[in-house]
Amino acid sequence: MTPLVELRGVGFVYPAPERRQARPFRLADVSFAIAPGELLGVVGPNSAGKTTVIRLLTKVLEPTTGEIVLDGQPVGCLTHWELARQVAVVPQEVPPAFPFTVEQLVLMGRYPHAPGRFFERPEDLAVAREAMAATGVQELAPCVLESLSGGERQRAMLARALAQQPRLLILDEPTAHLDLRYQAEVAGLLRRLNREQGVTILLVSHDLNLAAELSDRLLLLAGGRIARVGPPAQVLDESLLTAVYGCPVSVERSRGHGRLVVQVAWSEGR
Amino acid sequence: MIAPRRLALTLSVLGAVLLTVAAGALLVGSAPVSPRAVLGVLVGERGEGIEAVVVLNLRLPRIAVALLAGGALAVAGVAFQALTRNPLADPAILGVASGAAFGVVLAQLFGVGSGVVAALGLSAFAFAGALVAAGIVYLIAATDGRLPIQTLLLTGVIVGLFFSSAITVVISVVDFDRLGGVIHWLLGNLGPVPAGSLAVFGALMAVGTWLVLGRARQLNLLALGEESALQLGVETERLKRRIFVGASLLTSSVVAFTGPIGFVGLIVPHLLRGFLGPDNRLLIPAAVLGGGVFLLLADTLARTVVAPAELSVGVITAFCGAPFFVYLLRSRYRVIP
Incomplete structure (x- = not known):
């Protein structure tokens, strides 16, 4: 099967002005592909390059070496709005500067489909409503984003990304600020989107x-x-994670479901 | 409600308010002209005499200037707020108005002729001054592509102070007569502007508003942050340049024709946002009318409250605006350390 997205030997170095961080960061020789309908998890320690990969995939940054191909087309040749029709990002929680409602937020996802228009079309509203229904925020449509709980906000952001009708959905730490219940909720939602609606994630x-x-x-x-x-x-x-994270890590299979459980191997008495 | 219908409703309500206020402003003034006489002049029955002069040459042009300047300042406020993602931004607070004023003072110094040529010359100098001031503020305040609220406000105040001092230097050094009524102008005054200059003002205001309004939808997306806007398909760098130029043009044209008038760009957008929400596609057209209404009310107050003398309209807006700014700072946008 032809991959939906393919990174071929992608490298990236932040240009000088941003290199005020202690260590200059660089991404080197990253090659991987995502098949249509796949759910690929990207993990790694802080400053491993996870966010940089997202920025490269969405052309916020352009690779210094190698190339990124989306469905046969080099990403570098697409305009931002052409790219936004195919790739949507659910960012880490950043509240908008002004009190937009959930419906207004989700409608923003329709921008790349008609960037020259002043107002959204009726079909844009229909798509937005569908997206809100898919993540269960349709009752929250008139609410201001700030008034919602963390989980509701995350689902609203997800609905905005779905309104883009993307072929690839990218999520940046979707459960970072959520308690266990909302984590389970978002996880279930992602699984449904992937398994039932075939969204590549x-x-x-x-x-x-x-x-x-x-x-x-x-x-x-x-x-x-x-x-x-x-x-x-x-x-x-175990040994790979211990090396990568620089601390003892244990991986076990849970007895009930046989799932993998990763945790820090706390040494006793310290 | 569907957005275009909501926009039409908003504009008709504000339009009605504007006509009412304008009619009121036409009837009030230090010269005793009866409402009947005003009406007579307007329908052309009394083409001559003192009443005609007062209504046609004084009050009507002054109302036009107030509407244009108020609308321009309010739209510039909305634009700077969207650009900096900060509801406390305003052309005066950001130092842009002071930059434009310095440009005007320089233009006076060199002499710019008279009539429409003078109007164009003053506007060009004011525009250059506004761009320089806004550029300096941006360069100083931007850290990693973001504009933190405290840094932005402080930088704006400092750049504003710098240009105000520069103006003071010019005034002290140069022969007073050459600068004409510059002191009076610096306070922000709506004098009757001759028809040719009024047309220039109107054209500049139209261009500036078009630059901002044409990207209202993209400005909404910019509220999500630059990276998110880019990922949604907005060419953010081009957008920011266009809005920057449009808002500076609006600010500088007001400064050139009326002097620096503060706080309109802060008060009016905030009030309108309370009624209409943050959608710039509603907010910007509403600001054109709402800003005009606000400045016309302020100016009518300025010329009646101590009649037959006159206050500067900038004094009235500052008296309203300063407490309003404090209220916003303390209640709505308290900065979390």
Whole structure:
């Protein structure tokens, strides 16, 4: 099967002005592909390059070497709105500067489909309503985003991304600020979107257990390079994770479901 | 409600308010002209005499200037707020108005002729001054592509102070007569502007409003942050340049024709947002009318409250605006340390 997205030997170095961070960050020789309908989890320690991969995929940054191909077309040749019709991002929680309602927010996802128009068309509203129904926020349509709970806000952002009708949905830490209940809610929603509606998903997460639970394959990044890519059971390897994260990690199979459980191997008495 | 219908309703309500206020402003003034006489002049029955002069040459042009300047300042406010993603931004607070004023003072110094040529010359100098001031504020305040609220406000105030001092230097050094009524002008006054200059003002205001209004939908998306806007398909760099130019043009044209008038761009958008929400496609057209209404009310107050003397309209807007700014800062946008 031809992949939906393919990165071929992609490298990236932040230009000088942004290199005020202690260590200059670079991404080197990253190659992987996402098949249509796949759910790929991207994991790795802080500053492994996860966010940079998202920025490269959405042309916020352009690779210094290699190329990114979306359905046969180089991403570099697409305009931002052409790209936004195919790739949607659910960002980490950043509240909008002004009090927009959920419906207004979700309608913003329709922009790339008619960037020259002043107002949305009736069909845009229909798509937005469908997206809100899919994530269960249709009753919240007239509510201002700030008045919602963390989980509701996350679902509203997800509805906005779905309103773009993307072929690839990218999620950046979708459960980072959510308590257990909302984590389960968002996880269930992602699984449904992927299994039932065939949405291809790239899930970036710190939560190895969640990523392993949802993903078909995992991609482990470390220091701007791919440490390993493959089925969760292959990537979640005790010695590999211990090396990558720089702390003792244990991986066990839970007794009930046989799921992989990753945790820090706390040493006793310290 | 569907957005276009909501826009039509908003504009008709504001249009009705505007006509009412304008009619009121036409009837009030220090010269005793009866309502009947005003009506007579308007329908052309009394073509001559003192009443005709007062209504046609004084009051009507002044109302036109108030409507244009108020609308321009309110739209510039909305634009700077969307651009900086900060509801406290305003052309005066950001120092842009002071930059434009410095440009006007320089233009006076060099002499710019008279009539429409003078209007164009003053506007060009004001525009250059506004662009320079806004550019400096942006360069100083931007950290990693973001404009944090405290840094932005402080930078704006400092740049504003710098240009105000520069104006003071010019005034002190140069022979007073050459600068004409510059002190009076610096306070922000709506004098009757001759028809030719009024046309220039109207044209500049139309261009500036078109630059901003034409990208109202993209400005909504910019509220999500630059990266998100880009990922939704907005060419953010081009958008920011266009809005920057449009808002500076609006600010500088007001400064050139009336002097710096503060706080209109802060008060009017905030009030309108309370009624209409943050959608710039409603907010910007509403600001054109709402800003005009607000400045016309302020000016009518300015010329009646101490009649037969006159206050500067900038004094009235500052008296309203300063407490309003404090209220916003303390209640709505309290900065979390």
